[in-house]
Amino acid sequence: MLCYLTRTDTQKSFPYKFTQFKLLHAAIKASSLHTPGAPTDTWENQESNSPFILMGSDFKTIPIIDISPLVAKIDDPKLATNDDLLEVVRQLDEACKEAGFFYVKGHGVPDSMIREVREISRSFFALPTEEKLKIKMTQKSGYRGYQKVGVNITMGKPDMHEAIDYFRPILPGQYGDLANPLEGSNLWPKTPSNFKALLEDYLSLVKDLSRKIMRGIALALGAPIDAFEGDCAGDVFWFLRLIGYPVSTDIPESERTETGIGAHTDYGLLTLVNQDDEIQALEVKNRSGEWISAVPIPGTFVCNIGDMLKVWTNGIYKPTLHRVINKTPFYRVSLAFFYESNFDACIEPVECCKQKTGGLAKYDSIVYGEYLVKKVQNNFVDGRY
Ligand SMILES: N=C(N)NCCCC[C@H](N)C(=O)O
Numbered sequence: 001m002l003c004y005l006t007r008t009d010t011q012k013s014f015p016y017k018f019t020q021f022k023l024l025h026a027a028i029k030a031s032s033l034h035t036p037g038a039p040t041d042t043w044e045n046q047e048s049n050s051p052f053i054l055m056g057s058d059f060k061t062i063p064i065i066d067i068s069p070l071v072a073k074i075d076d077p078k079l080a081t082n083d084d085l086l087e088v089v090r091q092l093d094e095a096c097k098e099a100g101f102f103y104v105k106g107h108g109v110p111d112s113m114i115r116e117v118r119e120i121s122r123s124f125f126a127l128p129t130e131e132k133l134k135i136k137m138t139q140k141s142g143y144r145g146y147q148k149v150g151v152n153i154t155m156g157k158p159d160m161h162e163a164i165d166y167f168r169p170i171l172p173g174q175y176g177d178l179a180n181p182l183e184g185s186n187l188w189p190k191t192p193s194n195f196k197a198l199l200e201d202y203l204s205l206v207k208d209l210s211r212k213i214m215r216g217i218a219l220a221l222g223a224p225i226d227a228f229e230g231d232c233a234g235d236v237f238w239f240l241r242l243i244g245y246p247v248s249t250d251i252p253e254s255e256r257t258e259t260g261i262g263a264h265t266d267y268g269l270l271t272l273v274n275q276d277d278e279i280q281a282l283e284v285k286n287r288s289g290e291w292i293s294a295v296p297i298p299g300t301f302v303c304n305i306g307d308m309l310k311v312w313t314n315g316i317y318k319p320t321l322h323r324v325i326n327k328t329p330f331y332r333v334s335l336a337f338f339y340e341s342n343f344d345a346c347i348e349p350v351e352c353c354k355q356k357t358g359g360l361a362k363y364d365s366i367v368y369g370e371y372l373v374k375k376v377q378n379n380f381v382d383g384r385y
């Protein structure tokens with residue numbers, strides 16, 4: 001994909017282009033192709049007052065990456081420089097810079113599992129409201145549990161989805177006062193009976209898959225392979241949302257808004273979305289401001305990067321605005337898994353990324369847990385649970 005951007009404030013213009021890389025050091029160099037203050041800055045303000053004018057092509061589709069070499073080899077130091085793995089790394093780098101979104105196939109999570117977790121979520125959402133409210137989300141439950149359509153808000157507007165939110169369990173006092181509002185354990189419905197067991201199996205698979213993709217992303221950035229482990233994400237905080245988007249005409253007109261989830265970026269490092277086949281509803285905003293559809297591709301996960309990765313990379317990779325609008329006559333189900341950093345991690349631009357972006361930190365450091373708590377509290381209007 002080739003795009004030309006002109007920096008209007010300095011009158012400097014430059015071509016920005018990705019070529020084929022075969023070796024790891026070339027993949028690392030790819031990150032230094034990034035000129036300070038260059039194209040990724042358009043990502044920051046995707047609305048109108050960007051200092052850049054886009055003149056060339058922009059992404060119209062979201063790349064599909066077959067990550068099977070990465071899944072097979074990334075944990076084996078002897079294999080971590082294989083050509084096929086480095087080709088995956090190169091594709092990850094390109095996708096994170098161009099779109100902030102990519103599909104993964106060849107990820108090793110069985111198709112049957114991917115479908116089953118959606119089906120079991122669908123059967124939960126089909127239960128009577130009284131039944132679903134038995135695991136109701138409240139402030140007291142640490143924001144864990146079921147929320148009705150319209151309870152979650154984005155930019156002040158009710159979202160047209162119902163959901164169950166699961167967060168990594170937090171013991172009282174585990175992170176001092178930092179995690180207080182999110183302390184608690186998860187709420188599991190009694191029916192369907194295998195709900196908890198199935199979702200726990202799923203969670204362990206997507207957690208490990210995310211760890212491997214983050215190893216690939218570390219290499220793509222020219223950072224050590226375990227850069228997103230240890231103090232950063234070695235004790236990762238995760239959460240999982242089971243989401244149901246009703247057919248819009250099934251929602252009373254007085255309560256209806258246009259969006260299943262309004263435009264937002266995700267908060268952490270990496271998100272893995274398992275979306276219903278054949279229902280097109282997830283949209284991703286490109287640099288030109290067009291909404292590009294993330295069409296369902298059976299058996300894949302839609303991956304996207306989050307706010308913490310932007311800070312860590314000093315803006316080399318930026319999260320992309322996305323939203324969900326279900327205009328179809330079908331009830332849509334998705335599972336969004338969020339792989340974040342350690343809850344108490346202080347995320348700041350790292351040296352190797354600063355070097356590639358002019359040397360100075362473009363973002364203040366953020367304590368992830370503080371950021372998350374604020375976000376979660378802002379997602380719900382007091383008393384509207
Ligand atoms: N990354 C997460 N958790 N996504 C869930 C919904 C995002 C929208 C949320 N209401 C908001 O305004 O952030």
Ligand SMILES: O=C(O)CCC(=O)C(=O)O
Nearest residue numbers: 241273275282324334336
């Ligand atoms: O349902 C989807 O496809 C995406 C959900 C999403 O963007 C989110 O929960 O953050």
Ligand SMILES: [Fe+2]
Nearest residue numbers: 264265266322
């Ligand atoms: Fe999202």
